[in-house]
Amino acid sequence: MKTLRRDPLVRGLGLASAALGIPQVAKPADVARGIGVAAGPRQRTATVAVGVRELTAAAGLLARPHPVWLWGRVGGDVVDLALLTRTLRRHDGRGLGRTALATAAVAALTTVDVYTAVTRTGKGSETTLTATTTVSNPPEEAYAYWRRLEGLPTFMAHLEEVRRTGATTSHWRASAPFGRTVEWDAEVTEDVPGSVLAWRSLDGADIDNRGEVRFSPAPGGSGTEVHVTLRYALPAGALGRAVARYFGEEPSQQLDDDLRRFKQAVETGEVVRSEGAPAGKRARGEFPQHPARPLTSKELKKLTKLKETLS
Amino acid sequence: MKATCWTGPDSVSVEDVPDPSVLNGRDAVVRITSTAICGSDLHLVDGYVPGMQKGDILGHEFMGEVVEVGAGVDRSKIRVGDRVVVPFPIACGACAACRARLYSCCENSNPNAGLAEKVFGHPTAGIYGYSHLTGGFAGGQAEYARVPFADVNPLVVESDLDDEQLLFLSDVLPTGYMAAEMCDITDGDVVAVWGAGAVGQFAMDSARMLGAAKVIAIDKEPYRLDMAAAQGYETIDFETVDVRSALLDMTGGRGPDKCVDAVGLEATHGSPHVDFYDRAKQAVRAESDRPHALRQAITSCRSGGVVSVVGVYGGLVDKFPVGAWMNRSLTLRAGQCHVHRYMKPLLERIERGEIDPTRVITHRMPLVEAPKGYELFRNKRENCEKIVLSAR
Numbered sequence: 001m002k003t004l005r006r007d008p009l010v011r012g013l014g015l016a017s018a019a020l021g022i023p024q025v026a027k028p029a030d031v032a033r034g035i036g037v038a039a040g041p042r043q044r045t046a047t048v049a050v051g052v053r054e055l056t057a058a059a060g061l062l063a064r065p066h067p068v069w070l071w072g073r074v075g076g077d078v079v080d081l082a083l084l085t086r087t088l089r090r091h092d093g094r095g096l097g098r099t100a101l102a103t104a105a106v107a108a109l110t111t112v113d114v115y116t117a118v119t120r121t122g123k124g125s126e127t128t129l130t131a132t133t134t135v136s137n138p139p140e141e142a143y144a145y146w147r148r149l150e151g152l153p154t155f156m157a158h159l160e161e162v163r164r165t166g167a168t169t170s171h172w173r174a175s176a177p178f179g180r181t182v183e184w185d186a187e188v189t190e191d192v193p194g195s196v197l198a199w200r201s202l203d204g205a206d207i208d209n210r211g212e213v214r215f216s217p218a219p220g221g222s223g224t225e226v227h228v229t230l231r232y233a234l235p236a237g238a239l240g241r242a243v244a245r246y247f248g249e250e251p252s253q254q255l256d257d258d259l260r261r262f263k264q265a266v267e268t269g270e271v272v273r274s275e276g277a278p279a280g281k282r283a284r285g286e287f288p289q290h291p292a293r294p295l296t297s298k299e300l301k302k303l304t305k306l307k308e309t310l311s
Numbered sequence: 312m313k314a315t316c317w318t319g320p321d322s323v324s325v326e327d328v329p330d331p332s333v334l335n336g337r338d339a340v341v342r343i344t345s346t347a348i349c350g351s352d353l354h355l356v357d358g359y360v361p362g363m364q365k366g367d368i369l370g371h372e373f374m375g376e377v378v379e380v381g382a383g384v385d386r387s388k389i390r391v392g393d394r395v396v397v398p399f400p401i402a403c404g405a406c407a408a409c410r411a412r413l414y415s416c417c418e419n420s421n422p423n424a425g426l427a428e429k430v431f432g433h434p435t436a437g438i439y440g441y442s443h444l445t446g447g448f449a450g451g452q453a454e455y456a457r458v459p460f461a462d463v464n465p466l467v468v469e470s471d472l473d474d475e476q477l478l479f480l481s482d483v484l485p486t487g488y489m490a491a492e493m494c495d496i497t498d499g500d501v502v503a504v505w506g507a508g509a510v511g512q513f514a515m516d517s518a519r520m521l522g523a524a525k526v527i528a529i530d531k532e533p534y535r536l537d538m539a540a541a542q543g544y545e546t547i548d549f550e551t552v553d554v555r556s557a558l559l560d561m562t563g564g565r566g567p568d569k570c571v572d573a574v575g576l577e578a579t580h581g582s583p584h585v586d587f588y589d590r591a592k593q594a595v596r597a598e599s600d601r602p603h604a605l606r607q608a609i610t611s612c613r614s615g616g617v618v619s620v621v622g623v624y625g626g627l628v629d630k631f632p633v634g635a636w637m638n639r640s641l642t643l644r645a646g647q648c649h650v651h652r653y654m655k656p657l658l659e660r661i662e663r664g665e666i667d668p669t670r671v672i673t674h675r676m677p678l679v680e681a682p683k684g685y686e687l688f689r690n691k692r693e694n695c696e697k698i699v700l701s702a703r
Contacts, residue, residue: 136407222407257425264419267405269383272459273334274437276364276447277422289423291366292440292447293314294331294457303334 004065009116013073014061016109017054024051035102036095037087050080070117077110129230131255135263136223139215140194145266146213147197155261155271157254157281169202182206208233228259278303313702314368314453315681320358323682328368331449331457336383339461341395343702345474346373346452348681349482350508351623353689354576355442359599360625362426362444370452371399371439372481374474375702377465378455385462395465397458398650399482401437401448404463408436415647420459421446430626435647452681454702466654475699476661479509479668483697485653486621487513487573493619493644494569496521501562503527503611505604506573507535507546509671509697510621514571515544516666523569527561529554529604531579534694538671549581558611566613575622576600592629599626609635609643620645674698 004010024031028047029039037043053076060069084103091099135142145151149170153159160181161173168188176182184205190198190212200210209232216225261271261281271280276292278299295303314328331340349372354360356369374396377389389395402409406418417436421427424434427444437459440450449456458464468477487510494502502518504511507530515526528539529547536546547557558567580586580603589601608618609632618641636643660666673696676684680700687695 134407136405136410253425260424263406264403268337268403268419268460270335270337272403272420272422272437272446274422274447274459275331275334275449275457276367276443278334280422289364289443289447291364292443292449293316293366293368294329294449294455295334296329300332 004067004120007065007120009112010061010065010070010120013070013113013116014058014065017058017061017073021051021054021058024048024054033095034098036091036098036100038092046083050076050083067117067121070113070120073113074110074117077106077113080106081110126231126233127251129252129255130228131252131259132225132227133259133263134218134223134225135266137266139217139224142224142226142266143194143197143215146215146262147191147193155265155281156258170199172201176207184209226259226262228255230255279306282306312454313678315370315450315678317355317363317367317369318365321356323356323369323685325679325681326366328453331455333379333381334457335459336381337460337462338381339377339384339389339458339465340379341373341375341397341456341458341465342378343373343375343451343454343456345375345478346370346678346700346702347478347481347483348452348684348688348698348700350510350688351441351575352685354623354625355440356685356689357577359576359593360442360444361430362423362442362447364443364447367440367442367447368450368453369440370450371441372478372483373397373439373451373456374468374478374481375456377461380461388462389465389467393465393467394469395458395467396477396480396654397439397451397456397465398480398485398654399438399441400647400650401439401446401459402463402651403460409463412649412652413646414649414651416649423447438647452678452700454678464651466658468658470658470662472661474701475669475672477658477668478699479513479671480650480654480657480661482648482650483509483671484513484657484666484668485650486510486648487515488517488653488657489646489648490514490571490573490619490621491517491521491523493621493646494518494521494571494617496523496569498522499524500568501525501527501565502569502571503529503558503567503608504571504573505529505578505608506575506622507532507539508573511535511571511573512538512542512671512696513666513668514573514621515539515542518569518571519544520660520665525561527558527567531581532691535696538696542670551581554581554607555611562613566611566616568613568616570608570612570616570618572604572608572618572620572622574604576602576624578603578605578622589629598629600624600628602628602631606630606632609641612639612641614639615641617642617644621648623647671697672699676700678702 024047028044032039032043032047057069057073088099149162152162158174163171165171171185173183184201186199186201188199190196196214198212201208211230214227218225264272273280276289312330313325316326318324352369377391377393400415401420402414402417403419408416408418415436420437421434423443423446427434437446437448439448491514500523502523504514507528518526526544528544529549530536531548531550540546547554578601592598612618678700684698687693688698
C-alpha cells in the first residue's frame with residue numbers, strides 16, 4: 001500500500017477529514033450553528049459523533065492508508081447526506097441557505113470519495129474459480145466440443161459471443177453485473193487435442209482473465225473428467241465481488257452451472273429446459289422461476305428471440 | 312387446456328392454462344387420455360416438499376397419444392399417433408446414471424440441479440409436476456403434457472389393453488415392484504410392507520410373485536387392510552396393536568426377513584406421544600420428515616434382513632436407529648423407481664395376467680373433478696385407494 005501513502009488524492013482526503021473533524025469535536029455548537037442547524041443537545045452529540053468518525057478516517061488515511069478507509073468515508077458520506085436531507089426537510093427557515101450549501105458541499109465531497117475509493121481499490125486482486133464434471137463422451141469428443149469456441153455461449157451463462165479472429169486469437173463479449181458488457185481479445189496459449197486447452201486475454205481487455213480446461217480419461221473407460229480453472233481480475237476487487245454476490249451473482253455457482261450445461265449439451269445435444277426454467281442458460285442462479293405450467297404465446301416469442309436452442 | 316394446479320398449501324384447483332409446446336428439439340407433446348393422483352402428490356399439496364410455486368401443474372402418472380414431436384426426436388423410436396405410457400422420472404439416456412439404468416438419478420434432466428444439489432448433495436432426475444427441486448416440469452394432471460427426450464422416455468404400447476390396465480406402469484406398479492425386487496426375496500421369505508396404499512399393494516403382489524411365503528400388510532385404514540386381506544395377505548392395524556410385538560408373534564420371534572417402507576415422510580404413529588414428538592419437530596422445521604415407518608421397519612426386521620424404502624423422503628430426520636442398522640447387519644436399499652427398467656417386463660406380466668393393476672382403483676372421475684379427488688384421497692374418505700382421472 002506504499003503507493004496509496006504517496007497518493008495526493010488519498011492524502012488530501014485524509015487532511016480534509018482532519019480539518020472537518022477537529023472543529024466538530026472541539027466546538028460542536030459553533031459548527032452546528034455554522035451550517036444553519038439548531039444547536040440543541042441532540043445536534044451537538046450528533047456533530048461530535050460525526051467529528052470522531054472524521055478523525056478516525058483521517059488517522060487511517062494518513063497513517064495506514066488502505067482502500068477500506070476510503071470505502072468507510074463513502075459510508076460516512078451516505079450517513080451525513082441522510083442527516084442533512086432530514087434536517088432540510090424539517091428546517092424552520094433560519095439559516096436554510098447555509099444548510100443547503102453544506103449539503104451541496106457534502107454531495108461534492110461524496111463524489112470525490114466514491115471516485116477515489118473505486119479507482120484506488122485493488123485491481124490486481126485475482127479471483128480463481130475451479131469446477132469439474134465427468135461426461136460420458138471420450139476425451140477427444142469433449143475437447144472438440146469445447147475447442148469450437150463459437151459454441152461456448154450456448155452453455156456459458158455470461159458469454160454473449162465468441163468470434164474467431166485468427167488461428168489462435170478470438171474476440172469475446174460477455175455480460176457483466178448491472179447491465180454492463182465487457183469485451184476482450186484472447187489468444188490460445190496451450191492446445192493439446194483431447195487433453196488441454198488454455199487461453200488468456202490480451203492487453204486492453206476490460207477484465208484481464210485466463211483459463212484452462214483439462215480433459216482426462218475417467219477411470220474404467222467411463223468417459224472424461226473435465227477440470228476447468230478460470231482466473232480473472234475483478235474491478236473493485238473484493239468489494240465488487242461482495243456487491244455482485246448481494247445481487248445474486250455467485251461466480252463459483254455460475255461456473256458449476258455452466259459446466260452442468262456443457263455436460264447436457266455434449267451428452268444429449270440439448271441444454272435442458274423445463275416450464276419452470278424455460279430460459280436455458282439464462283436462468284441464472286435458478287431464481288426466479290416461472291411456474292411449472294406451459295408458456296403463453298407471448299412468453300414463447302420472447303424465448304425464441306434468445307436463439308440459444310441447439311436443436 | 313385444463314390442468315390441475317397447486318395454488319398453495321392444502322389448495323388445488325383446475326385452471327385454464329396455455330397448451331404446452333416443444334421447447335427442446337427432442338420434446339414430444341402428448342394428449343393425455345388418463346392420469347392419476349399419486350400418494351406422493353399429497354406430500355406436495357401439504358407443502359412438505361420445498362420448491363413448489365403457486366400455479367405449478369401437478370401429476371406425474373399419465374398416458375396418452377403423441378400429437379407433436381420435435382425436429383431432434385428419433386422417429387424410429389416414437390411418432391405422432393403413438394399410444395404411450397410416460398414414466399415419471401425424466402431420463403436423458405446418455406449420462407452415466409442412465410447408462411447404469413439408474414434412470415431416476417439422471418444427471419442431465421433436472422435444469423434446477425444446483426438447487427437439488429444443495430438439498431441432496433447430488434442432483435436427481437427431473438420429474439413431472441413434482442416441485443422445482445426436481446426441475447419445475449409441468450405435470451400430467453392436464454389435457455396435454457410436454458415430454459422431454461421423447462425417444463428415450465415413453466413406452467410405446469401396441470397392445471389393445473385399456474388405459475386402466477396400462478396407466479400404473481408410469482409409477483405405482485413399477486415402484487411397488489422395485490420395492491419387492493430390492494428385497495432380494497428368496498423362497499420362503501416373510502415380507503412385511505408398511506403402507507397399504509397402491510404402491511404397498513403392488514409391493515405385496517410383487518413380493519408374492521417373487522417367491523415370498525408370507526406377506527404382511529401394516530396400515531391403520533380398515534379398507535386398505537381388507538383390500539390386502541382379500542388377496543390372502545396377513546394384516547396388522549398399527550392403531551390397535553404394537554407392530555413389533557405383532558410381527559414377532561407372526562414370525563416365531565425372528566422378525567420379518569424383508570421389510571418395505573411404502574409410506575414416507577408423512578407417516579403417522581400408533582403412539583400419540585411419538586407422533587407428537589415428530590410432528591412438533593417437523594412444525595418448527597427441526598426435521599423435515601416423520602420417519603415412523605422407517606424406524607419401525609429397521610427395529611422389526613430380522614438380523615441380516617433387508618429394509619427397502621420407496622416411500623418418499625425429502626430431507627433430514629432425527630432419531631434414526633443407526634445402531635440397529637449397523638449392529639444387526641441390516642441392508643438398507645432405497646430409490647425413486649427407475650421406471651424405464653420395469654415397464655416392458657411388467658407390461659408382459661399384465662398381458663399374461665400375472666398381475667392386475669386395476670384391483671386398486673376405487674374412484675374414476677373426470678379431470679375437472681381433481682380437487683374433489685384430492686379431498687377424498689387425502690382424507691381417506693369413501694374408502695379411497697386410487698383415483699383415475701380421465702382427461703378426454
